[in-house]
Amino acid sequence: MICTGCACLCEDIEIKDGRVLNACLRGSSLIRNLNGNRAKARVDGNDSTVEKAIKTASELIQSAESPVIYGLDTTTIEAQSLAIKMAEKVEAYLDDSSTYCMGPFVEMILKGEVPSTTLDEVREKADMTIYWGADPFHSHPRHMSRFTYYPRGKFRQKGWEEDRYLAVIDVRDSHTSSLARKKVIVRDDDDFMNALITLLRGETPSAYLKDSAELVNRIKKSEFGVIIGGLGLRYGLKNLNLLRDLMKELNQVSEFYFIPMGCHPNMRGFNETLYERTGEINRYSFRDGRSDPEYSFSSIVKSGKNDVVVVIGSDPVSSLPYDISSSLGRSKLIVVDPRETLTTEIADVVIPSSYSGLETGGTMKRIDGVEIEFKPEKEEELNDVYILERLMEGV
Amino acid sequence: MVVVRNAFQMERADHGKRDEGYIELSSSIFFRKEDLKDFDLSEGDTVEISRDGKAIRMKVKTDDTAPEGGAMIFNSIYASQVSTMDDFKRFNAKIKKVEGNPTKLDEILRKFEKK
Numbered sequence: 269m270i271c272t273g274c275a276c277l278c279e280d281i282e283i284k285d286g287r288v289l290n291a292c293l294r295g296s297s298l299i300r301n302l303n304g305n306r307a308k309a310r311v312d313g314n315d316s317t318v319e320k321a322i323k324t325a326s327e328l329i330q331s332a333e334s335p336v337i338y339g340l341d342t343t344t345i346e347a348q349s350l351a352i353k354m355a356e357k358v359e360a361y362l363d364d365s366s367t368y369c370m371g372p373f374v375e376m377i378l379k380g381e382v383p384s385t386t387l388d389e390v391r392e393k394a395d396m397t398i399y400w401g402a403d404p405f406h407s408h409p410r411h412m413s414r415f416t417y418y419p420r421g422k423f424r425q426k427g428w429e430e431d432r433y434l435a436v437i438d439v440r441d442s443h444t445s446s447l448a449r450k451k452v453i454v455r456d457d458d459d460f461m462n463a464l465i466t467l468l469r470g471e472t473p474s475a476y477l478k479d480s481a482e483l484v485n486r487i488k489k490s491e492f493g494v495i496i497g498g499l500g501l502r503y504g505l506k507n508l509n510l511l512r513d514l515m516k517e518l519n520q521v522s523e524f525y526f527i528p529m530g531c532h533p534n535m536r537g538f539n540e541t542l543y544e545r546t547g548e549i550n551r552y553s554f555r556d557g558r559s560d561p562e563y564s565f566s567s568i569v570k571s572g573k574n575d576v577v578v579v580i581g582s583d584p585v586s587s588l589p590y591d592i593s594s595s596l597g598r599s600k601l602i603v604v605d606p607r608e609t610l611t612t613e614i615a616d617v618v619i620p621s622s623y624s625g626l627e628t629g630g631t632m633k634r635i636d637g638v639e640i641e642f643k644p645e646k647e648e649e650l651n652d653v654y655i656l657e658r659l660m661e662g663v
Numbered sequence: 664m665v666v667v668r669n670a671f672q673m674e675r676a677d678h679g680k681r682d683e684g685y686i687e688l689s690s691s692i693f694f695r696k697e698d699l700k701d702f703d704l705s706e707g708d709t710v711e712i713s714r715d716g717k718a719i720r721m722k723v724k725t726d727d728t729a730p731e732g733g734a735m736i737f738n739s740i741y742a743s744q745v746s747t748m749d750d751f752k753r754f755n756a757k758i759k760k761v762e763g764n765p766t767k768l769d770e771i772l773r774k775f776e777k778k
Contacts, residue, residue, distance in 0.1 A: 297674040305679035440730035503752040
């Protein structure tokens with residue numbers, strides 16, 4: 269079984285005698301609670317049949333002048349492709365959570381602006397891992413044990429005890445930083461990144477001299493390093509050009525890669541699928557044929573340009589700032605989700621689906637871009653692909 | 664104020680976002696024990712976190728992974744009441760001790776009711 273609890277997509281999960289083996293706290297919780305809190309079909313707050321919910325949603329989408337489709341990071345590439353087709357057909361705005369998450373980093377990788385590698389390569393070769401603005405202990409609990417720090421790699425047989433060096437850069441102490449050989453508490457990510465770049469260029473930085481010098485000395489001794497950038501870096505780093513410059517300088521003294529630390533199981537799949545179709549990774553307007561910050565889900569919903577919102581496998585009422593989510597009630601809201609969420613509570617139409625990957629097959633892309641195929645033992649018929657096909661028929 | 668992910672809170676989310684354990688963790692604000700005195704707070708106090716006309720009440724707890732001189736909250740609808748798109752993960756807010764309990768989830772959701 270493959271876990272979809274986070275973007276690690278752990279492939280070694282087993283269920284024996286009702287016990288979930290090998291999974292982390294997050295994964296085992298997801299799998300153990302699969303049957304609880306399931307979404308029920310509703311139309312205008314009243315219980316409904318799935319058929320009626322799909323029909324109502326289809327009619328709303330068909331009559332919409334300015335629909336928005338959002339979410340899709342927990343579903344399969346097959347469903348994402350259908351959603352993109354539907355967005356094209358009804359000239360919708362299309363966005364996913366990468367706009368607020370790892371989008372800028374994934375875009376830089378897809379455009380070849382920063383070098384990236386796979387987590388499997390990291391496991392076999394990395395002797396230096398830097399988590400920057402990330403706390404995998406909580407967000408991706410098996411990231412360190414499967415890929416970066418604890419495994420015996422092909423070229424790192426002595427593992428974390430001798431062969432691997434872990435550094436953590438963050439605004440606070442974290443459970444991950446307590447495991448690191450080197451931790452740096454930063455107030456300003458740009459300043460610290462600048463300090464590293466300056467030192468790597470052989471000059472003296474004006475801030476963070478001690479910490480940056482210690483880290484650069486260790487970097488120069490490494491053969492294969494990786495920076496894993498999390499949401500802390502995404503929101504802390506104001507000037508993305510610094511990351512390009514840092515990766516360039518790091519590769520003058522060692523072999524260094526960047527991997528984003530996305531949480532959603534198939535955010536990377538959405539980015540790549542849309543990129544293949546349009547050359548853009550998110551916040552796309554099929555009416556205008558281009559991507560723009562003003563087409564992000566938050567901008568569109570806040571501006572009130574939309575008359576119908578379709579949310580697939582996401583809970584924006586919980587996860588997005590109230591400034592944005594409070595505008596969701598202005599238009600018709602359709603939610604497709606396997607479970608009840610705070611967004612299904614305020615939706616006009618709720619269409620229950622199955623858990624992609626766990627209850628229905630298909631493909632997803634791990635956060636490093638590796639494609640993972642899901643073949644669950646039991647295949648639920650009511651899944652995102654079926655629902656999107658039905659919605660497509662209507663429009 | 665920093666907004667972080669927490670595995671124990673996310674584990675409770677799998678029981679539903681109305682799960683008591685999930686709500687308790689989501690409506691908690693964490694300080695380092697040594698910082699509580701500077702903020703004139705004690706564990707168990709209720710505080711109001713406010714900025715730009717938005718406010719939310721949370722319960723004070725201690726955790727040694729909170730930022731020095733600041734506070735930590737978990738990613739949830741509670742954090743979303745005071746965060747903005749530009750400073751999703753890290754922002755300045757006013758914190759003051761108040762009477763009563765943390766804001767109830769239904770109190771937040773009432774704001775979403777269609778008029």
